Amino acid sequence: MTSPEMTVDDLIDLLSRCDRDAPVCQAMNPFFPMSHRLAQVVQSVDETGQTVVYLAEGRDENTQLGHLPPEVAIALAWQEPVQAPPRRPRRSAGGK
Template identity: 75%
Template sequence: MTPEEKTVGDLINLLSACGPNAPVCQAVNPYFPMAHRLAQVLQSVDETGRTFVYLAEGRDPDAAQLGHLPPEAAIELTWQGPVQAPQRRPRRRVGGN
């Protein structure tokens, strides 16, 4: 197992700190952060005999993707830095200035 891999036990420990009634979503694609609804948990064995657990989104394209990941979540995941809105310039008036 690589250091980046989490085990089922790790996931249980992380989830135990969360509200038990909160929906579980999957954050995907750090360059275009989207949120996906989890629909399935599947255990399988790879070609080397290692057991893996897969968290999968549903098949219904209208229900699986929830939309953009909230900016706060993308920042917390370090997928993007905090961004401040640009300063507003005074509006131009008819006839100049």
């Protein structure tokens, strides 16, 4: 991997070394959704004996790319679509 960005090809190459039936997991915070670069793929076994593959973010200061785009957070069901609040009628200068 020569680029600081992990490509799909890089990920496929790393994942091809793992159990193809294992679920892929990444620990992220849905309450403060941020976009992170991937840096590692680690295969392990969970407490039930099932093989699990974890995708890990990098450790350098450029790993966090910024806020996750709202449409992605919505697609992941981490946020609900936000709509502007309904407009209320304006009050007149006389207070009525």
